[in-house]
Amino acid sequence: MGSTMNLTSSRIEFSRRTLFAGAAGSLAASSISNEVFAKPVKPKKKQLLLLFLSGGASQFETWDPKPGTKTGGPFRAISTSIPGVKISELLPQTSKIMHRLTVVRSVNSNIPDHFLGHYALQSGRSVPGYPVLGSAVAKLLEQPDDLLPGYISIRRDGPKAYTDVGDAAFLGAKYEGVRIVNNQSPENLIAPLSVKPEITNLVDRVRMATDQRFKMGRNSNPIASYGTTYNQADALMKRREIFDISKESQSDHERYGKHDFGQNCLLAKRLLQSGVTCVKVTHFDWDAHQDNFYWHQIRCAEFDRTLVTLLDDLSEKGMLENTLVVITGEMGRTPQINNLGGRDHWGRAWSMVMAGCGVKPGIVYGSTNELGTEVKENPVKLGDLFHTYLRALGIDSSLDYNIDGQTNPIADPAAKPIDLLLA
Template sequence: MHPSFTRRHLLSASSAGFGMLALQGLFGAQSPLVTRRTHFPSKAKRVIFLFMQGGPSQVDTFDFKPALTKQHGKPVAKDSPTVFYQSPWAFKPRGQSGMLVSDLLPNIARHADDLCVINSMHTDHNAHPQAILQMNTGSFAFTRPSVGAWCVYGLGTENQNLPGFITINPEFSGGGPLKHGNAFLPAACGGTPIGHGGGGSATAPEKPLKGIELPFMKNARLKTEEQRRQLDLVQTLNRQKLAADGSNEALEGLITSAELAFNMQREMPDVMDVTKENAATQEMYGIGDGKPTDQIGRACLMARRFCEAGVRFVQVNHSFWDDHSDIFKGHPQHALETDQPVGALLTDLKQRGLLEDTLVLWGGEFGRPPLLNKNNGRDHNNVGFTMWMAGGGVKPGIRYGSTDETGARAEQDKVHLHDLHATMLHLLGLNHEQLTYRYAGRDFRLTDVYGEVKHGLIA
């Protein structure tokens, strides 16, 4: 089913009396997970979104502001406890591009020549719950499908035995299940959550997993052949009911989900088992009991394995970069937990030839101002922050756009969140204005009525 083939076409086919076989052809054989044609040739086939929830500080990572030195230590207003504050971490030119990256992220910095750094991001809300939802769904006020769900709806996926969209550590970031939900899109498009990637971390301690624990992945009572016969009977009844109803979105979702769940029993445990990787690879990702990198290292390695297995969209969530107090302690800890795994992921993808057609996105729901408050922290800043992309057809080794001289506000070549989403879909071969879904009498899209593809980001 092409992305422009919307729900209304399925309804008209049903109401015209095509019956059971037509519905199987339209929905059964052409389920939401079946690979579909793009609107135009794509540069990327899949996405890994490294979501650094809480808001990494751009002026401490990828947005060096020498002019901020002149303001350093000066109050923003008379008698104010909040002062302008230059980053305590040194910025150095990296790679052949000479891109300035902070010492806070030395492993990611080694990939400067692969990064497309957007220094002019801005979004509409500076509160975490709303900003997280907008980053992940395009809207902070309404229940809308997540960006991963839109990608699966538009493209399907390459492996019918695995979900099209997987989100790892989703409990570590706000927004609840809405941020990886399908809303009104077919249920199979929504994100499948995986608890956490492995061991614990200093900011989010968890009981370490010994090996891979996957609850409900095995049936304690029935053998595989018996489960298949049982499911065939249930699905026959489901399809009869669907044919009689003509349209039943909940039942359509149930049919697809039941088949996917059965197939996942065979493939999911193997793909998730990072112990199948050699010791050198595990060490590169920082995997090991007690290591601060263990959790995100497992998640990033799983992300690579899922991509190799044909999953369309993988999101790795990390928390909590919200350092209102003592950024000198908080940001180094978050960087310690994520920098090595993310750097390893880029290295691994490149070595395996996957980075070329895998779009990697890194960033939080907003950034931080170039100010230090009375608690030695930086507060929220949604009007100017940094994200970066790599692979998937973006221009490597460039900085796009800029903030003002202190790093507070996006100023040149501004990129709104809707623009970022439009550009991501474009790299996947999808026109964000044509990728629509008819619901409640209106054609909805990820970018609503906004968004502009930023061709300056595209190679």
């Protein structure tokens, strides 16, 4: 099943790389107005930021601690800015802003698998072939004057594995995520010096004429989709500075943390400021099958400081009211602590968090039993969360896509939004 879901992603990723490479040569003298790129766009539309805790963070060491129990582990629970609500002592800075967060402690995906869990988390379904959240939001929140890609995924270098499962599916290449690795701009954004403007213009005219002829008597949507990708490449060439975090102040680099996650979140803020609809940042190494408590001390220290800094900045810039922030892994960790001091995969009872537009701040929804082995009240499925994300962004999740005359539900009809979470 994993290989089936990767086929489309690999094919489209190759196509986009090819288009970016071609665009660098043939779009050097593009005629798109420089006015559009004179200054960063102040986003008025809704935006989405997904902070993905790859591998599955432990709910016991983050949002749903069980101190003093046989499953609880060694860490204390500390008070938060929500009276009566406690979280792990590994998140001391986050505890001070809990009144700004929306916590769900009762996720039951029942999928203890990285590949399947990540796809189901992002698509709201277990059946393959549907768009992931970033692609869906890029499509559904698209505005006529959008020139930058609607979905950008930021990660460090390394095996793609389950973090890249899923893609735009039937929405087409236009809504496929552009991947940023190690804070480097996409390849081929600078035109070769050997490319002459007159050749560029000629090639561009030939391309457009060829596209028009090729469309005759054929399904034009795939052609238009790749044409849009070509134009997006041109837009990125004109605005490649949006990927350059060296332009951020030294104090901002320090505040966000000089580690991968901190610098990636600094880039994410920059991209959101520039008008990108959806940005995903992956924070790796939460899959602690051994030495769970050691690894969570390291990961939580990075996450805690960076999250608070990021939310503070989005709030101060007036962006948080229009940006939904989703914080989640693809699963939780087992209540049982194994003989290597680790926690294994667990899909039956775990936690996730939201902040920003469209959700009620300062609430904790659902609960688990004393040992954290099962959901006690208000069980939540991944499909319910997918509906909720869309509704929080002002999207009617009960509607259908209509692609080439074929309709597909935007979200799983068997699931529903969680109204108590929506503002």
